[in-house]
Amino acid sequence: MNESRASRLDLIVTPAIGLLLAVLLFVVWNYSDMDPTTERILEPANLARQLQQQLILAFWSTLLVIIVAIPLGIMVTRGGARGLKNTMVGFLGLMQAIPAYGLIVLFFVWLGQGATTVILALAAFSLLPVLRNTIVGIEQVDPSVIESGKGMGMTPVQRLARIELPLSVPVIISGIRTATVITVGMGALAFLIGGGGLGETINAGLKLNRPTAIFVGAALVALVALAFDFAGALAQRYLHPKGL
């Protein structure tokens, strides 16, 4: 219930911050003095390509996380997998404790350069929130509701599809929101191993000491993150089971 109230607030706050940032970006873009180096870094075609890469990275890694983490979460909440569940959550927690930078480098060492490596690294890093929320979401379903479903002759699959999953949707989606924000933010490091993204602009701005470029790159990353978060808030709002 708290969650739904929070998401209602998100539906106003997130776009408001996004709008503010967009205005700021517009002002900086049009009114700051740009030397040729800055202009070269902020070449619109470049930015568009990086933005697109950033979106693609976030999209695929999030999709991958959803496809892997939700079924995994379902699997380990079926009876008799308690030990497996704890080991897995523990392992993924450890993985999250590795700095994002380190994880990307590790994946690079393992899989080499390229966007695919980045997507896999991002997915690995953001698997935990979705997996954890899937488990928590399913486990917080009132056992008496499942018991009554079983007592009426629902098969295990029917119980999962008609009771457990619908009732854990809000928690699962909130996990996915966390994951998307992580993947967008971490996507800014993709350039390190040739994965592209807006990190290139930020990095160039840092190396050549061009604050305007740093700001534009960072603001664009933030806008993408906000956009994903807003989509998540919308999903939370409209996929929330009626009656809860």
Add this chain to the structure above:
Amino acid sequence: MNAHDLDPLHEPRALIELVNVEKTYPGAEQPAVRDLSLAVREGEILVLVGPSGCGKSTTLRLINRMIEPTSGSIIFEGADVTNTDPNKLRRQIGYVIQQIGLFPHRTIAENIGTVPRLLKWDKKKTAARVNEMLELVGMDPSIYGPRYPRELSGGQAQRVGVARALAADPDVLLMDEPFGAIDPITRDRLQNEFLRLQAELKKTIVFVTHDIDEAVKMGDRIAILREQSIIAQIDRPEVILTDPADDFVENFLGSGAILKTLTLNRVRDLDLAPVPPVLPGASRTQALAAVEESSSGVAILLDAQEHPVRWVDRRSLDNAAKPIEQAGRSVNVMLQPEDTLQDALSAMLQTSTGMSVVVDGRGRYLGCVTIESLASLLVQTQNGAA
């Protein structure tokens, strides 16, 4: 009609039978249910009652195979179902638990339609059945059908739970403390409603409770269980109350066992004491004659509709200053034949004479009942049962 009203020589057939059933939970040293054999007869309410943890729920859940027996077999409608598809079995058996477990994300109508949907009834038939069920439990389908469970009171949710269990018209209903989590007044009302429903539906019901008063009220037969679901006594409530099998049963019944038999009998079972009526417009002499003739020394003054209005005796009539209509004391408490003896006793204790007036459904005078008639009925019951 209670099962025990039926001819004992033609016992109704057993619809459910547990045969030497044993259940040991994994990891437990002692079985939760030990070598239990139990038959549930068609059309009866069999109450399982016993102290907490004695295995009532476990026993109930063995019947619809929510849990599997470690050994023994379960016979349902003449067939051994110990190894059949449990989901199919459960769709034929209504099941109500204390927490009710309504689906919070489904409307009341969808909740009630759960089993019909599992049985693949068509939409129209299901919708009609859902409305019928809501009406059966006294809820307006157009108001409550589209609502969600969180919009119901505890009592309403409980009714929906019962409606949902009955939706596919199962022969058997298993109820695990269905009225446990409800305030006493609502519980009493739900119990009465349910008994009225049952008189119509004649389902075979296994009803779990830890409340002996509820057991006496609801049960055609009561099985008193001790630890590991061992049957201490199984019989009609009046037999158990008046003739407990052993100390365990006696302790479980508590000190009020005899008083509990008061809820088993009705005012109509009592002999009416001949307290003569005095009709409206009667003269003082006529009234005095009636009092003289009465063995208890009192008469009842009626009004034009035959409603009893005043108790009169010799002394009150002797006072010539008062008109007859104001003589004696007014009749405040009246019983009806359907009231329990418990009601009768408390009514009698409110009058100084130890008598209470009985009227019919329209309030017309039928006679009086006395403490003596109540006591003699209790003695009879006790002797009859022993």
